[in-house]
Amino acid sequence: MTKVLIIGSGAREHALAQTFLKSPQVDEVIVTPGNDGMTDDHLRRVEIPVTNLIELRDFANQEHVDLTFVGNEEPLTLGIVDVFTEASLKIFGPTKKAAQLEGSKSFTKNILQKYNIPTAQSITVTSFNEANQAIAKFGFPIVFKLDGLALGKGVTIIENAADAQVYLEKLYTQNVDVKLVIEEYLKGVEFSVFTLVGQNGAMTHAPLAQDHKRRFDGDEGPNTGGMGAYSPVKWISDQIRQETIETLVNPTVKAMVEEHASFTGVLYTGVMLTEEGPKVIEFNVRFGDPEAQVVLPQFEGDFYQLILQLLSGEKPASHWQEEEVYVGVVLAAKGYPERPQKGAIVPQIPLVTNYAGVKLANTVLHANGGRVATVIAHDKNVKLAQEKVYNVLDKTPMDLQYRHDIAYQAVQKL
Numbered sequence: 001m002t003k004v005l006i007i008g009s010g011a012r013e014h015a016l017a018q019t020f021l022k023s024p025q026v027d028e029v030i031v032t033p034g035n036d037g038m039t040d041d042h043l044r045r046v047e048i049p050v051t052n053l054i055e056l057r058d059f060a061n062q063e064h065v066d067l068t069f070v071g072n073e074e075p076l077t078l079g080i081v082d083v084f085t086e087a088s089l090k091i092f093g094p095t096k097k098a099a100q101l102e103g104s105k106s107f108t109k110n111i112l113q114k115y116n117i118p119t120a121q122s123i124t125v126t127s128f129n130e131a132n133q134a135i136a137k138f139g140f141p142i143v144f145k146l147d148g149l150a151l152g153k154g155v156t157i158i159e160n161a162a163d164a165q166v167y168l169e170k171l172y173t174q175n176v177d178v179k180l181v182i183e184e185y186l187k188g189v190e191f192s193v194f195t196l197v198g199q200n201g202a203m204t205h206a207p208l209a210q211d212h213k214r215r216f217d218g219d220e221g222p223n224t225g226g227m228g229a230y231s232p233v234k235w236i237s238d239q240i241r242q243e244t245i246e247t248l249v250n251p252t253v254k255a256m257v258e259e260h261a262s263f264t265g266v267l268y269t270g271v272m273l274t275e276e277g278p279k280v281i282e283f284n285v286r287f288g289d290p291e292a293q294v295v296l297p298q299f300e301g302d303f304y305q306l307i308l309q310l311l312s313g314e315k316p317a318s319h320w321q322e323e324e325v326y327v328g329v330v331l332a333a334k335g336y337p338e339r340p341q342k343g344a345i346v347p348q349i350p351l352v353t354n355y356a357g358v359k360l361a362n363t364v365l366h367a368n369g370g371r372v373a374t375v376i377a378h379d380k381n382v383k384l385a386q387e388k389v390y391n392v393l394d395k396t397p398m399d400l401q402y403r404h405d406i407a408y409q410a411v412q413k414l
Contacts, residue, residue: 037355198310
C-alpha cells in the first residue's frame with residue numbers, strides 16, 4: 001500500500017493531494033494538518049502542526065509513508081528535510097540551508113549579486129539610519145522587504161518619503177535591529193516559473209502562472225497571500241520563457257551547488273519582465289498558493305512517479321496540457337488581510353474547489369481564516385475560463401469576498 005504524506009493545511013495542499021491521488025500507484029494521501037474541506041476519497045487528515053518536525057518524522061515512520069511532499073514553507077525553513085533525511089525517509093523539498101532562498105531575502109540577494117543573476121538593485125539594512133541612507137540612493141517608488149518569512153505579506157511598495165518614514169519608525173520602534181531589504185522598484189509584468197528540481201541537476205518546468213497579490217480589483221489595496229491566479233500565461237512567448245529559465249533559474253540552481261546548498265524541491269521563481277529582460281523578484285521554495293491550484297491540474301501523467309524519478313536523479317519527461325487555460329479565484333473572509341472575520345458560511349460551488357481556512361460545524365463549512373477556498377474553472381481560452389468561474393460565483397449568495405478581475409491581463413492581451 002503506497003502512502004504519500006503532504007505537509008500543510010491550505011488550498012495548495014488540497015490541490016497537491018488531488019494530484020497525487022490521480023496516480024495509479026498511490027493508495028492513500030495523508031495531509032497534516034489539512035482542513036475540514038478535504039473530504040476526497042482516499043484522503044486522510046491527521047492533526048500534527050507543520051512546525052512539529054519530530055512528531056511528523058515519527059508519524060511518517062510509524063505509517064510507513066513512501067514519500068513526503070512539503071507544501072508549506074515554514075517546516076522547510078525549520079529543516080524538516082534534514083530531519084527526515086537523517087531518518088532515511090524519502091522527502092521532496094530543500095534542506096534548511098537551501099530553503100534560505102525563501103527564508104532570508106538578504107541571503108537571496110547575496111546569491112543573485114554574487115553570481116550576476118539579473119534582479120533589482122538592493123541594499124540590506126539593520127537600523128533606522130541605514131534605511132534612510134539607502135532610500136536616498138533609490139528614489140520613489142521603492143520596495144521594502146522584511147528579511148524572514150512573511151506568508152506573502154512582507155513586501156511593501158512605498159510611494160513617497162512621508163510613507164517611508166511612517167513605515168520605518170513603526171518597524172524600528174518595534175525591533176531596533178530588524179533586517180530589511182530595500183530595493184529599486186522594477187517596472188514591468190510579473191509572472192511565475194515553477195521548477196521541480198531533483199538530484200544531480202534533474203529538473204522539469206511546469207507551465208507559467210500569474211497571480212494577483214493585491215486585495216482589490218485593478219491591483220489596488222494591500223498585498224495578500226494571493227487573490228487568484230491563471231495558467232498557462234500564453235501571451236508570454238516561448239522565447240521569453242526559455243530566456244527566463246536560462247538566465248534566472250538554471251544559474252540559481254547551479255549557484256546553490258557552488259554554495260554547498262544544493263537545491264531539491266519546488267523552486268518558485270517570481271519574475272518581472274522589464275524592458276531590459278526578465279529579472280528575479282523573489283524565490284519561494286515550494287509551490288505558490290493560489291498558483292498551485294491552476295498549475296497542478298494541468299499535469300498529465302503520474303505525479304508520484306515524476307517525483308520519485310527526480311529524487312533518484314533521473315531527468316523525467318513530463319507532460320502538461322497546452323490546449324486550455326485554468327483560472328482560479330480565491331474566496332476570502334471579510335476583513336482579509338488585516339482582520340479576517342470568522343464564521344461566514346462557505347457555500348457549495350459546482351466547480352472544482354480547493355479548501356483552505358474552513359471549519360466544519362453542523363455539517364456546514366464556515367470561514368476559519370483569511371483565505372477560505374480557491375474556485376477553479378478551465379476552458380479553451382482565458383476569457384471563456386474567466387467567464388465560467390465568475391458566472392458561477394456571481395450567482396452564488398455568500399458572505400465572502402473575491403476579486404472580479406482575475407486573469408484580466410491575459411483577457412486584455414486577447
